[in-house]
Amino acid sequence: MPRRAYPARMRPFDDIARLERAKALDRPAAVIRGVVQRLLRNRTLKDALHGVWLGHPLHPALAQVALGSLVSASLIDAVGGGRRESSGLIAVGLASTVPTVAAGWADWSDSHEDQQRVGLVHAALNATAVACFAASLVRRRGDRGTGRLLSLLGGTLSVAGAALGGHLGYRQATGANHGEEVPHVGPGDWQVLGPLEEFPLGQPVRRLAGDVPVFVLRRGGISSDVTVLSDRCPHLSAPLHEGELSEVGGEVCITCPWHASVFRLRDGGVVHGPATAPVPGFESRVEGGVLQTRVRTLPGVPAS
């Protein structure tokens, strides 16, 4: 009988994956989502929390500070290290939790339902960990033993919460750039999209450039009047050609049909999140009345 290359069950990872299908979490998720969306109506604030200004999701970067400080404090307490050092780290961790949590809820409110189920448990573990560390900070003044115990419990819960955060980021691709592979797999040689006159004026349509779905918008009769972009939203892969055209700051933009990210057509740049990465662009030309396209490569990235 052939040997298995890996175990049939990989606990606890199978259990984490099961959370994605835990429909019991949908009701609390709907209530919390409504509250978060009401609190984050201000688009400038929401964009800042998503990390649009950074070009990356903000939450994972902030989480490094919070998690690093709190787990370090827990380890110092575990080996009986200095109270001042561990207390200071807990204070830094608790302070950095505030923006970390705000950025996390902003991202969570614009995610798929299976991501939201895992995200809820991730948040619950982290909230309990933070409560343990806050109690530890208070208790250690009089009763160091209890303070240390609470710190150890907080550290353990933080690590469990971080494992779910890793699952959200790597397995479920929350916050990942869903357009990253396009410059690598998009066709580097010219692909025929069809006769230019068959593309409706002012109406985005979807076509295939090789295997890659592209968004095509014709605004006139020459190649410079045509915009070709990847048709997948970099946030969570929505079909951009189903979005709405608008003008923002004098620029023609497309609004994603799923979570309303707004992208400039000129260069695919992000105007509003939750997306933080631009839409990959394509070059276009018209030869004999036929529209052709090929992927616009990034510097140093060979087209396939």
Ligand code: FES
């Ligand atoms: S898929 Fe979420 S904004 Fe486009």
